[in-house]
Amino acid sequence: MEKQELIENAAKCALNFLEGYSSADNIFYSYVDNKIYAYQAFKALAELTLADLNTGKSVEECRYDAMRIAGKIQKEWDKEDKEKIMKVVKGYMKTLIDRISDHTDSFIEIAGKNNLLVIPTVKKSGTDGGSGNRNLYYIDYENVETQENIDKNNLLGDVNKDDLPKNYVNYFVEHIKLPRITNWIYNYEFSGFRFSIEIMAFILVWVITAIFGIYIINMVFYGKFSISDFPIIGMYFFTALFFKRKWDCLRKRVISINPPLTANPRFTFTQLECVATDEIRESTGNPIRRIQLVSYWATCPICKNTLQRNVRIDVENGGREFHHRLIGRCSESPTEHVYSFDRVTRIGKPLR
Numbered sequence: 564m565e566k567q568e569l570i571e572n573a574a575k576c577a578l579n580f581l582e583g584y585s586s587a588d589n590i591f592y593s594y595v596d597n598k599i600y601a602y603q604a605f606k607a608l609a610e611l612t613l614a615d616l617n618t619g620k621s622v623e624e625c626r627y628d629a630m631r632i633a634g635k636i637q638k639e640w641d642k643e644d645k646e647k648i649m650k651v652v653k654g655y656m657k658t659l660i661d662r663i664s665d666h667t668d669s670f671i672e673i674a675g676k677n678n679l680l681v682i683p684t685v686k687k688s689g690t691d692g693g694s695g696n697r698n699l700y701y702i703d704y705e706n707v708e709t710q711e712n713i714d715k716n717n718l719l720g721d722v723n724k725d726d727l728p729k730n731y732v733n734y735f736v737e738h739i740k741l742p743r744i745t746n747w748i749y750n751y752e753f754s755g756f757r758f759s760i761e762i763m764a765f766i767l768v769w770v771i772t773a774i775f776g777i778y779i780i781n782m783v784f785y786g787k788f789s790i791s792d793f794p795i796i797g798m799y800f801f802t803a804l805f806f807k808r809k810w811d812c813l814r815k816r817v818i819s820i821n822p823p824l825t826a827n828p829r830f831t832f833t834q835l836e837c838v839a840t841d842e843i844r845e846s847t848g849n850p851i852r853r854i855q856l857v858s859y860w861a862t863c864p865i866c867k868n869t870l871q872r873n874v875r876i877d878v879e880n881g882g883r884e885f886h887h888r889l890i891g892r893c894s895e896s897p898t899e900h901v902y903s904f905d906r907v908t909r910i911g912k913p914l915r
């Protein structure tokens with residue numbers, strides 16, 4: 564395949580993704596600007612690239628500066644202040660380039676379905692600052708093993724993903740980048756030294772919990788509570804809860820982890836997932852697993868029909884009604900637009 568065709572496919576993959584994407588929403592955290600406009604900039608890049616390739620321009624010519632991208636972003640710009648526009652768009656592009664790999668799984672699925680062979684990336688050329696120097700942004704591609712992905716997509720049990728029954732939803736996963744300080748809690752491979760340490764920690768915590776339980780019962784029923792006991796009890800509960808969540812994650816493969824206090828404030832709803840890697844642990848024959856913080860999402864079909872826009876479905880605990888289950892709730896009608904959630908098929912059935 565020619566490079567031009569690959570770039571074209573990458574741009575198509577981007578547009579296909581953006582057509583269905585509804586970004587995360589956090590009511591406590593205002594991130595609107597970069598969130599919306601970074602994706603509009605992505606759309607602008609993909610559309611400009613496709614249009615220019617169609618008119619016979621070369622791949623090298625499909626590079627665009629901030630002003631060109633700004634022209635396609637739906638925002639009131641002060642046309643006189645070019646400096647400012649360039650600075651703002653540069654911010655959006657930085658967000659976009661930073662964020663784009665979070666969507667790799669979605670891109671791969673879309674590429675597999677449409678036989679595109681590649682997924683999009685966004686790159687920047689040129690240098691910062693200095694007069695006459697300007698940054699140019701462009702769509703590039705990465706190859707994916709399409710056949711493998713088509714096979715993976717076909718393993719969906721009795722539901723055909725290309726032709727979902729009415730009001731079924733298709734989940735995608737969004738990876739969440741973490742600051743280095745919390746990476747070791749939420750994002751690591753559960754193997755080797757780390758594996759041994761954690762298993763030992765589980766056993767230790769379990770033993771301490773048993774001893775501590777007796778201690779607390781004694782204190783409550785026979786001893787006297789004093790203020791100085793609270794930090795110890797607090798620390799105990801905190802540690803116990805921490806390990807309980809880890810244990811739940813290993814056992815249930817995916818748990819809801821809200822609010823993710825030490826994670827990324829961009830998301831209100833996140834899940835801790837324990838995924839199988841391609842490596843096999845020799846001693847057991849089971850796959851080595853990875854713990855990672857993700858945010859599953861889908862677009863609500865009811866809202867899409869009614870409101871004509873993409874409304875995100877977030878995954879959270881089912882509460883009393885759907886006990887011990889994770890479910891998908893639409894962010895416009897969280898109590899009525901409710902869907903099941905399955906991390907393996909990534910398909911949700913309407914529950915109402």
Ligand SMILES: [Zn+2]
Pocket residue numbers: 863864865866867874893894895896900
């Ligand atoms: Zn809805």
